[in-house]
Amino acid sequence: MERFTKKQKRELKQILIAFVLFVVLLAVEHSGIIPEDGAGRWILLALYLVPYFIVGRDVVRKCFIGIKNRQLFDESFLMTLATAGAFGCGEFGEAVAVMLFYQVGEFFQSYAVGKSRGSIADLMSMAADFANRETEDGSVEVIDPDDIEVGDILVIKPGEKVPTDATVIEGSGLVNTSALTGESLPRLVSEGGQVISGCINGETLLRVRADKEFDDCTVSQILELVEEASSRKSVTENFITRFAHYYTPAVVIAALVLAFLPPLVSGHFAAEFGKWVLRACTFLVISCPCALVISVPLAFFGGIGAASSKGVLVKGSNYLELLADVDTAVSDKTGTLTEGKFRVSMVEAADGFDTDEVIRYAAAAEAGSTHPIAAAIVAACDKPFAQSKIKDVRNYAGKGISAVVGRDTVAVGNKGFFEDTGIEVLETSADVSGTNCYVAKNGRYIGTIVVTDMPKKGAAEAIRNMLKAGVRSVVMLTGDSEKAAASVAEQLGITDYRAGLLPQDKVHVVESLIKALEERGGKKRGRLAFIGDGINDAPVLSVSDIGIAMGSLGSDAAIEAADVVIMDDDLGKIPVVMGIARKTLSISKQNIAFALFVKFSCLVLGAVGIANMWIAVFADVGVAVICILNSMRMLSK
C-alpha cells in the first residue's frame, strides 16, 4: 500500500512550502526592513496572505461552500473566521501560524485515521480477490469472485484463498481457517468435504464445485455483518452525537456573548471589541467536537476488528458495550460446555474379569449399532474382535443389545434390560454421572461401562477466566438429568445449574434471571449473556441481552440468530472478547474524559484571554490526534 494518498501528498507539499515562506516572512518582519507605518502594514499583510492561502485555501474554500449550502459551524468555518479575526486585529503571523498548525494537525489526523482504517481492513481481508474457473475444454481462466456461478468448477492452488463455499471434488489436504476462526490448526478436507470461503489452501491443489455465489458465501456474509456492525451504534456513540447536538450551538452562543458583552460593559466598545472578537474566535476553535466524533467510533470499530481477528464476530458496537457489562453468563450444556459426543468415562469389571475384556465384549455386541452410546463404546475399544466372529446380533430398542461373539453370548444394556433377562447386576461405584451400560457374558454380569458427554477441553479454564474478567455468576442450563448436570458442573467449577429443562423452560429461567438483575441493579443493571450452539436456541437468544453462538462456522441460522458469533468451538474466546469489549469502553471513556477536560480548561483560559489561538488549535486538532492514537491501541495485540 502507498504511504500517502494523492490528496495527502498535495497537502504535505502545501504545508512545507507555506512553512518555509512563513519562516522567511517572520525573519523579514523582525529585521525591520519593512517600515512599521500604514503602508508597511499593508505590504506585510499582502506578504503573509501568500503562505496563508497556500496552506489554507482548501479551508477557506470549504468555508464558502459551507456558507453557500447553509452548513455553518463546521471546522472550516470556525478556522476561517478565527484567522480572519486575527488578521483583522493585526496579528498576521499568528493567523498564518494557526492555519499552518491546523493543517498539520488535520494532515496527521487524516493519516492516523487512514492508517488505522487500513489495519482494521487488513484484519478482515479474508475475501479472495480472484478465482480460477475451469472451462469446459479443461483450461483454467482467472475470474472475479463476483462472477462465480453455482456449480462452477474451480481450481484452488496451494496458498490461494478459497473464493466461495464449495464442495471438494478432487484432491485433499489441509486448509488454514485462521482468518475466519482465529484457529491456527489447519483443518483437513477431502473429496466430498466442504471448504468454506476465506480459508487458505495448504500444500495441495483442490478442485471444487461452487455451492454458493460470492455474495451468499460465508465470507461475504461476515464482511457485510462487520461493516454493518458500526451502524448499530453503542450508547457511548449515541451520547457523543447527542452531546454534539447541544454542545455546538451552546458554544456558538457563548462565543457571541463573549464577543459583545465585555466590550459593551466596559464602555469602550470600539477599543475593546477587537480583542474580545479574537477571544471569541479562539473559543470557537477550541469547541469543535471532532476529537470525540472520530475517536469514539474508531475505538469501537477497532474493537470489532480486533474481535474478528480472533474469530469472534460482534454484530454491533452496542453488543460490544453490553459484553463489557456481563454480570451473568448463562450457558447451554450439551454441545457448548460439553463436546456433545459421548465417550467412555469409566469402566468397572466384576471380580475375575478385567476392564479390557468388558470393553472388548461390549464393543463386539455394539459394533453394528448406530446409537451414539454404542459408537462411544466401539471407539473406546483398542482390540476389537474380528467382524466374522460376531453373529446373531439382536437389538432390544431402548434397552440393549445381544450378540454371539465367538462361542459366548454377550448382552449389553441398561438396568431394565437386565431385570428383564434376570441377570443380576452389581450396583457399583460406577454409578456417577453418565449413562451406565451393564455387560454380561453367558448370562453372567462382568462389568459396567459408564458413558458420558465429556466437558470440552479448556471449558473449565474459560469459565475461570470469565469469572476473573468480572462475570459474577455462570449458570448452566440443560435438559439432562440432575445427576449428569451436577457432574459436569462440578468438573467445570460451575456452582449454579438448572437441570431437566425443556426448551421453553430455558426461556423462563433466562427471563427470571434478567428480572433478578433488574431488581438488583435497576436501570444500570448488569447484563445477561446466553451462550449456546445457536441451532435450537433462537428463543433463548432473543430474550437474553446478548446471545452468543458457538461453533457457527458455515451455519447461517446461528449467524443470523446471535449477536456475537464465535466461529470455532473455543469457549476461551468468550473471556477474550469480553476483555476486548472492556478495553474498547475504557479507551472511549478515556478519550471522552481527556477531550472534555482539555477543551473545557482551554475554553475557560480562552475566555479570560490566557489561552491564545495556538492553544486553541491544539485543543482542537491536537486533542483529536491524541484521541485517535489512543483508539489505535485497540489494534495492538
Place this chain on the structure above:
Amino acid sequence: MKKKFKLIDLDCANCAAKMEEAIKKIDGVNDASVSFMTQKMMIDAEDDKFEQVLAEAVKCISKVEPDCQVVL
C-alpha cells in the same frame, strides 16, 4: 434495491453523519448509511427511482464535502 458504493477522500466523521442524514431524506430512499470507517455508502431505494436517487445522493455528498468522490 440495495447497493454499495466506495467513497474516496471522505475525511471527516461528522461529514459522514451529515451525508447520511441528507441522503435518508431523498425521496424514494428506504434506508441509507455512510460509513466513515469503511469509506462506503449503502443506499437502499426503490428500483425505478434508483438512478435518480443516486444522482441526488452524489449531489448531497459533494455539498457536504466537496473533495469526496463516489466510485460509480
